[in-house]
Amino acid sequence: MQNYTFRLANNQDIPGIRQLIFKVLLEFGLQPDPSSTDADLNDIEAHYLKKGGVFYVIENAAGQILGTGGVALSSSKVCEIRKMYLASFARGQGLGKKMLNLLLADARKLGFQQATLETASVLKNAIALYQGAGFLPYQPDHLSSRCDQAYKLDLN
Numbered sequence: 001m002q003n004y005t006f007r008l009a010n011n012q013d014i015p016g017i018r019q020l021i022f023k024v025l026l027e028f029g030l031q032p033d034p035s036s037t038d039a040d041l042n043d044i045e046a047h048y049l050k051k052g053g054v055f056y057v058i059e060n061a062a063g064q065i066l067g068t069g070g071v072a073l074s075s076s077k078v079c080e081i082r083k084m085y086l087a088s089f090a091r092g093q094g095l096g097k098k099m100l101n102l103l104l105a106d107a108r109k110l111g112f113q114q115a116t117l118e119t120a121s122v123l124k125n126a127i128a129l130y131q132g133a134g135f136l137p138y139q140p141d142h143l144s145s146r147c148d149q150a151y152k153l154d155l156n
Helices: 011-027 095-109 124-132
Strands: 004-008 054-060 065-073 078-086 114-119 149-154
Touching: 004 095, 011 054, 011 065, 011 078, 054 095, 065 095, 078 095, 095 114, 095 124, 114 124, 124 149
Parallel strands: 078 114
Antiparallel strands: 004 054, 054 065, 065 078, 114 149
């Protein structure tokens, strides 16, 4: 396995983050939505860091971003796991599990009691990862346009 670094992202990372996420979405037949569902990618610092959340990138030794993941504030007790994506060549190496564990550990440290997430049924490996971590299906009031499933996990 290559040497990868997990680090907090900043707005200078936005071009690489958007390129990765939009490429992965298209790979699975899902449409990027920069003006709505993906508008948080226009200012990561404002949407995540300044609102009490985190956003990480995974990069290789050459500085290429090959994974992302964030914790976004939903309410004082609930956070949303967002934008967990991995480049195709980086999958199957345990990086998704490491990212999810990092995000959940941060969510607990930040004092959240529950984590939610939305996903699309075509992302079968991601769903297996979430279910393996203990996430359970639930019906939210609203799902984003490209998502057809929602999960939640009690963090206590």
